[in-house]
Every structure is written in structure tokens, then in C-alpha cells.
Amino acid sequence: MEKYSLGTACAEPGTTAFGHVPVVNRPDGTMIKLPVIVVHGTQPGPTLVVGACCHGDEHEGTMSVIRLGQTLDPKKLKGTFIGVPVINVPAFHNMRRGNPYDLYILDMNRIFPGRPDGFLTERIAHVYFDQIISRADLVIDLHCGANILVLTEHVCYERPESLELAKAVGGTWDILWKGAPFGSGTTMGGCARYGIPAIGLEVGGAGGRFDHFEESIGKMVHGITNVMKHYGMLEGTPDVPEKYTVVDLLQMPCNYGGIVVPEPDFALRKRVKAGDKLMRIIDFFGRELEEIRAPFDAVVTGRRVYPVVHAGEWVVFLGRETEE
Numbered sequence: 001m002e003k004y005s006l007g008t009a010c011a012e013p014g015t016t017a018f019g020h021v022p023v024v025n026r027p028d029g030t031m032i033k034l035p036v037i038v039v040h041g042t043q044p045g046p047t048l049v050v051g052a053c054c055h056g057d058e059h060e061g062t063m064s065v066i067r068l069g070q071t072l073d074p075k076k077l078k079g080t081f082i083g084v085p086v087i088n089v090p091a092f093h094n095m096r097r098g099n100p101y102d103l104y105i106l107d108m109n110r111i112f113p114g115r116p117d118g119f120l121t122e123r124i125a126h127v128y129f130d131q132i133i134s135r136a137d138l139v140i141d142l143h144c145g146a147n148i149l150v151l152t153e154h155v156c157y158e159r160p161e162s163l164e165l166a167k168a169v170g171g172t173w174d175i176l177w178k179g180a181p182f183g184s185g186t187t188m189g190g191c192a193r194y195g196i197p198a199i200g201l202e203v204g205g206a207g208g209r210f211d212h213f214e215e216s217i218g219k220m221v222h223g224i225t226n227v228m229k230h231y232g233m234l235e236g237t238p239d240v241p242e243k244y245t246v247v248d249l250l251q252m253p254c255n256y257g258g259i260v261v262p263e264p265d266f267a268l269r270k271r272v273k274a275g276d277k278l279m280r281i282i283d284f285f286g287r288e289l290e291e292i293r294a295p296f297d298a299v300v301t302g303r304r305v306y307p308v309v310h311a312g313e314w315v316v317f318l319g320r321e322t323e324e
């Protein structure tokens with residue numbers, strides 16, 4: 001095994017190294033840099049890249065990458081773990097989904113693999129893919145419900161070659177979302193161009209302000225550890241669910257601005273029937289503007305927790321079962 005260099009991080013076999021990959025300078029001359037954690041094993045094995053916070057208000061993933069960097073023992077590792085705690089650095093600084101310093105606010109998870117001559121977000125995305133993702137055998141992209149939503153744990157995958165990776169997450173991650181409706185610009189879409197299996201993990205949200213924050217981090221770390229066991233990077237047998245539910249996901253918007261009021265029995269992971277009332281949108285005088293009803297039989301995978309909503313924003317996520 002040779003030493004492993006990535007940006008300013010240089011890890012001898014059996015060690016962990018921290019460093020940065022430079023992207024471009026800010027107006028004040030300081031650099032935008034991608035932070036990297038390299039846990040380099042003592043024996044050959046896959047290179048796993050785990051990236052977080054391409055949406056700047058999604059911190060479960062950031063904390064999970066930090067946790068793995070602290071707890072993975074490089075002396076017991078085969079292959080190399082590369083953790084990127086924050087990909088969209090300007091968005092993270094501003095505690096927002098997107099980077100406000102673009103001429104247009106771009107959603108980074110719609111423009112991968114970026115462009116070297118594009119807007120700032122595209123340049124950051126390009127460096128992430130060109131210098132980090134391109135080294136990977138496996139990629140895991142970490143997300144959550146951001147500031148305004150809370151999600152139950154589910155694995156996203158887009159292509160058949162990523163299904164083994166999706167199932168390897170195991171634990172309580174028994175809902176698999178097949179195919180994101182966002183075109184080819186997601187992390188998974190970008191990885192497909194490189195032929196690298198890639199998945200997304202979604203759990204938690206609400207800006208990390210509630211008690212489920214720590215629980216969500218634990219679920220992410222557990223799932224990523226399972227993946228590393230499945231692919232032989234760590235000793236041990238991963239725990240996997242007895243069955244998986246594969247779903248198409250509907251991210252339902254509301255048609256009226258107002259205040260969101262869930263029904264008393266509304267709950268994540270609940271199985272609902274077509275026509276079931278899930279939420280109401282009300283105005284300042286308590287009048288109901290809109291009923292949010294399930295358009296089909298589904299499992300509830302997410303909900304808006306921020307009470308104020310604009311027309312067209314997502315209020316509930318429903319997974320329609322396609323296969324077991």
C-alpha cells in the first residue's frame with residue numbers, strides 16, 4: 001500500500017489525514033476549499049467517497065462524515081474512505097440550500113458534474129467530481145429534509161448497477177426510492193457518466209434543531225458502516241432488513257400559501273390509502289384553503305415541519321410502492 005494524497009491531505013497506510021482541495025479564490029483573496037477526510041487502510045480495497053451538504057442547510061450528513069472520520073480505525077480498514085463534510089461551502093456559510101454568490105442561485109444537486117468555466121456553484125461541483133468522485137469505486141451522497149422538512153430514512157438510487165449498493169445500507173433503511181425525477185444533474189446522474197455506483201441517503205431535517213438530529217446521524221453512520229462491511233472494507237456482517245419496499249416518490253406541492261396543519265394521526269412511515277386526508281392549509285382566520293389528500297396508496301416518507309408555506313412548495317412526500 002502506498003501513501004494516499006488528496007489536495008493537502010496525505011495519509012500513510014493505516015492513518016487518517018485531514019486537508020483541503022482548493023477550488024477558487026473569493027473576492028477577499030481567501031480560498032474556497034473542499035474539506036476532505038482520508039482514512040487510508042492497510043490493505044487494498046475499494047475507495048468509498050461519502051459527500052455531504054451539497055445543499056447547504058443539510059447537516060446530518062456533515063455530522064455523519066465527521067463522526068466516521070473520528071471513529072473509523074484505519075488499521076482495520078481495507079481500501080480508502082474519503083469523506084467530504086461540506087461540498088457546497090458558500091451555501092453552508094449562508095445556512096441556505098443554494099450558494100447565494102451565483103448570478104443565479106443554482107441547485108448543486110441538479111448541475112453535477114459541474115463545469116470548469118461555469119458559475120461558482122458549477123466550478124465547485126466540477127472540482128468535487130474531477131478531483132474526488134473520479135477516484136471512487138462507490139459513492140454515497142448524504143441529504144435530509146433541510147430547514148423546512150423532516151424525512152424518514154430512505155435510500156435513493158437511479159440505475160440498476162447501484163441497486164446492490166442501495167441494499168447494502170441495510171439496518172432500518174428498508175425504503176428504496178428508485179429514480180429521482182431531477183434529470184441527470186444529481187450526484188447519482190453525474191456518477192453514471194463515470195460508471196460509478198452511487199446512492200443518496202435521506203433522513204431527518206429541520207436544520208438539525210430537534211431531538212431526531214442525533215438519531216438521524218446514528219442511522220447514517222450505521223448504514224455507511226454496513227456498506228463498508230458488505231464491500232469488504234471492514235470486518236463483520238452487515239444487518240439487512242427482511243424485505244425492502246421500492247417506491248416512486250411524489251413530492252406533493254400545495255396550491256395555496258398559508259399555514260400547514262397536519263391531521264392528528266399523520267405520521268412518517270404510515271401507510272395511507274388513496275383519498276386519505278393528510279394535511280390542511282389554513283389562512284389567518286382559521287379557514288381551510290386546501291385539503292392535502294393522498295392521490296394513491298402510499299407510505300409517508302416526509303413532511304413539511306415549517307408551518308408557513310408558499311404555493312408550490314413541497315408539503316408531503318409519498319412513496320408509491322412499485323415492488324418489494
Ligand SMILES: [Zn+2]
Pocket residue numbers: 054055058109142143144
Ligand atoms: Zn439535499
